[in-house]
Amino acid sequence: MTIIPEIKSFAEDLTAIRHDLHAHPEIGFEEKRTAAIVAEALKSYGVDEIHEGIGGTGVVGILRGTGGDGRTIGLRADMDALPMEEFTNLPYRSTNPGRFHGCGHDGHTTMLLGAARYLAANRDFKGTAMFVFQPAEEGLGGARAMIADRLFERFPCDEIYGLHNMPDLELGEVAVFPGKAMAGAKFFDIRIKARGSHAAMPHNSKDPIVIAMALGQSLQSIVSRNVNPLKPAVLSITKFTAGSAYNVIPEEADLGGTIRYFHDDVGELVATRIREIAAGFAASYDCEIVVDIRDVFSVLENHEAETDALREVAVEIVGEDKVFTDPRPTMGSEDFADMLHAVPGSYCWVGHGGTMPLHNPGFILDDGILPIGSSLLARIVEKRLAA
Structure with missing residues (x-):
């Protein structure tokens, strides 16, 4: 040396x-x-x-x-x-x-x-x-x-x-x-606005935690079923926030995470599919889902x-x-x-x-x-x- x-x-x-x-x-x-x-x-x-x-x-x-x-x-x-x-x-x-x-x-x-x-x-x-x-x-x-x-x-x-x-x-x-040499990245935040209730009476709610868990699972299919396997991509959910008490179903739940990619078209594809799947969940569960996706790294x-x-x-x-x-x-x-x-x-x-x-x-x-x-x-x- x-x-x-x-x-x-x-x-x-x-x-x-x-x-x-x-x-x-x-x-x-x-x-x-x-x-x-x-x-x-x-x-x-x-x-x-x-x-x-x-x-x-x-x-x-x-x-x-x-x-x-x-x-x-x-x-x-x-x-x-x-x-x-x-x-x-x-x-x-x-x-x-x-x-x-x-x-x-x-x-x-x-x-x-x-x-x-x-x-x-x-x-x-x-x-x-x-x-x-x-x-x-x-x-x-x-x-x-x-x-x-x-x-x-x-x-x-x-x-x-x-x-x-x-x-x-x-x-x-x-x-x-x-x-x-290094991937591009987007960060995303997803807010699910539903209806809370007493935890003992879940039928009175539109449980945002149940919606968020199902949505998170569905988002994992984007890379495996929408992205060309010859173009690497990662979608990771890194944040899940909801509720503050044991006996309360909350009004809202939040998901957050990142998308990584080496091709800009892949980054846009994943972002588009997140928005489309979220919109489908909003319709299916009769709730409001707000998606914010930000381009952070080239x-x-x-x-x-x-x-x-x-x-x-x-x-x-x-x-x-x-x-x-x-x-x-x-x-x-x-x-x-x-x-x-x-x-x-x-x-x-x-x-x-x-x-x-x-x-x-x-x-x-x-x-x-x-x-x-x-x-x-x-x-x-x-x-x-x-x-």
């Missing part, structure tokens, strides 16, 4: 930053403390321009190389935590109840800061490096908020790169491949030339035997996809050999990943903007 020596020399500083961010997690569009730390760090490194409040709480840093004018390479990291409790008992565990960096975004932010620190001290490149610290990746539309705030009009960019930690890979392993598709460039850098940093280029698409989603719709680029996964999956309350990020990720991000700038 060939970590950039200067980055390796300040690896302890990166660990300290990461631990501080981990102890003070903030969820989407609330990352005020995190953004302030990022902006102050960029300033201390000597980054030329620092722009705050992009898309809410986003931060953009601009660094010009000494080789003169040229192309602009963007590097992006997400900053937000998850709205969940942490069960790790780490000495730097979350001090904010109901907030936890259970997806490693504290590590991503730190890696990009490490790349910025190195590049600010080693500007022998032709063009500009752009550091994009994005809020609200976890399903709240942070990338779209930055783009709507004219991110790429205000800060034109020729290519953009991002990465994500991956506990399913060993420390130092990298997965990167072109094409469709399909993430890596561009071929930029993926080749990222692969070459990964081979240089971690070695050819640790770089996997066979397609490994995942049904997980990532809103960096929207940036890749606007600007060509690529996204990779960097291993750290964790024992717990992402979004698990026991998830722990291995700090050994920090100088590896920083080196990958810094070197892609140096390679693509070689003087």
Whole structure:
């Protein structure tokens, strides 16, 4: 493994930053403390321009190389935590109840800061490096908020790169491949408005819980009986809320969940069938059913030339035997996809050999990943903007 020596020399500083961010997690569009730390760090490194409040709480840093004018390479990291409790008992565990960096975004932010620190001290490149610290990746539309705030009009960019930690890979392993890599996603909420009654007299009700249970079962047939089996899709019901007492049949019941897909027509098909089946249930049970389906994530598709460039850098940093280029698409989603719709680029996964999956309350990020990720991000700038 060939970590950039200067980055390796300040690896302890990166660990300290990461631990501080981990102890003070903030969820989407609330990352005020995190953004302030990022902006102050960029300033201390000597980054030329620092722009705050992009898309809410986003931060953009601009660094010009000494080789003169040229192309602009963007590097992006997400900053937000998850709205969940942490069960790790780490000495730097979350001090904010109901907030936890259970997806490693504290590590991503730190890696990009490490790349910025190195590049600010080693500007022998032709063009500009752009550091994009994005809020609200976890399903709240942070990338779209930055783009709507004219991110790429205000800060034109020729290519953009991002990465994500991956506990399913060993420390130092990298997965990167072109094409469709992460699924698009929609979130849905379904409210059943029926008629409540005394639980001992169910004949006086139009029981929304019975309706919701039957509807949930019927929705599971959409993927198996409506979607072409050669086009992957997932429909998961993740929320079921109804009632507050043992002896009361409630007036309403709520279902919620997600749709995942790699083809936009499949996403639309599943959404249409949810609405049609819900309408049929409303007619059959003589009740009102309100369906709200929201497009949250686009399909993430890596561009071929930029993926080749990222692969070459990964081979240089971690070695050819640790770089996997066979397609490994995942049904997980990532809103960096929207940036890749606007600007060509690529996204990779960097291993750290964790024992717990992402979004698990026991998830722990291995700090050994920090100088590896920083080196990958810094070197892609140096390679693509070689003087």
